Amino acid sequence: MGLIGNLLELVFGGGRNVVRETAEVFRENAEAGAKRDAEAQERALDQLAKEFSDREKGRFDRVMDGVNRMPRxxxxxxxxxxxxxxxxxxxxxxxxxxxxxxVPEPLWWLLGAIVSFYFGARHQFVGQEFQRSIAQSLARVPQVVENNRALQTLATQTNGVAKTDSEQSFELGAIVASNNPALEEWRRLTKL
Incomplete structure (x- = not known):
């Protein structure tokens, strides 16, 4: 038992766990990772609370914050x-x-520039994206018109019915006269 006891004391003794320490080299300890994440989140929330604390701000700063939130x-x-x-x-x-x-047009342009700068470049970006999408849609108009013409031509040629090859052969079979003894007998009797 002395050899096994020495071996176990070498691995687990002295308040250490060599197996756990070796495994943590390859895989993070979940409990320690969660503790680090909680501490980081707590520090971030403390920083945010200090940033928006009204105790450090004067009356002027609070009034200006209120004014900045009003335009939208x-x-x-x-x-x-x-x-x-x-x-x-x-x-x-x-x-x-x-x-x-x-109101003269240059004054409208000035107002647009002020509003754009106030709300940032997002306004301009969204406007340019909208214009780009309209330009792309307009560029497809001739193709859509041509496709519609082709579809209308196709619709008039087929009288509104699109036929597959098998349907077409059935239709031709119904149109072409064949030797039908019953039909011939009926025709002979009706001509009397």
């Missing part, structure tokens, strides 16, 4: 208000739109 909801609610006003008071709405029609 204000624009969305403004558009909904315009739709509502156009239905409730069309004359008032039409007179305001007549006023907007007098």
């Amino acid at each position: 909801p204000a624009m969305a609610f403004g558009i909904l208000l315009l739709f509502t006003l156009s239905m409730t008071d069309p004359v008032w709405f039409a007179s305001r739109m007549q006023g907007l029609s007098l």
Whole structure:
């Protein structure tokens, strides 16, 4: 038992587990990995909490944060208000739109640039993607028109029925006269 005891003490003794330590070289210890992940998430949440803590910000910073959050909801609610006003008071709405029609085009371009810069390059990117998709659709129009013409020509040639080869041979068999004794007998009797 002394040799086995020494061998076991060599492998597992002294608070160490050589088998586990060797296995951890090739595969992560799941419990230790989960502990590291939890600690990293806790540190990230602490950093986020410090970033948005209002204790460190002054009154001016809080007011500016509020002002920066207002334009998008204000624009969305403004558009909904315009739709509502156009239905409730069309004359008032039409007179305001007549006023907007007098705004010079360069001023509209300036407003578009300000809105684009405010909301970032995403606005421009989405607009360019939309224009690209419209251009691709328009480029396919001649091909679609030609395909429709070919389909209409095909439909008029077949009288609206597409026939397979086997259907065509049945139809030809029905059209071609054959020697039918019963039919011949009926024709002979009806001519009397």
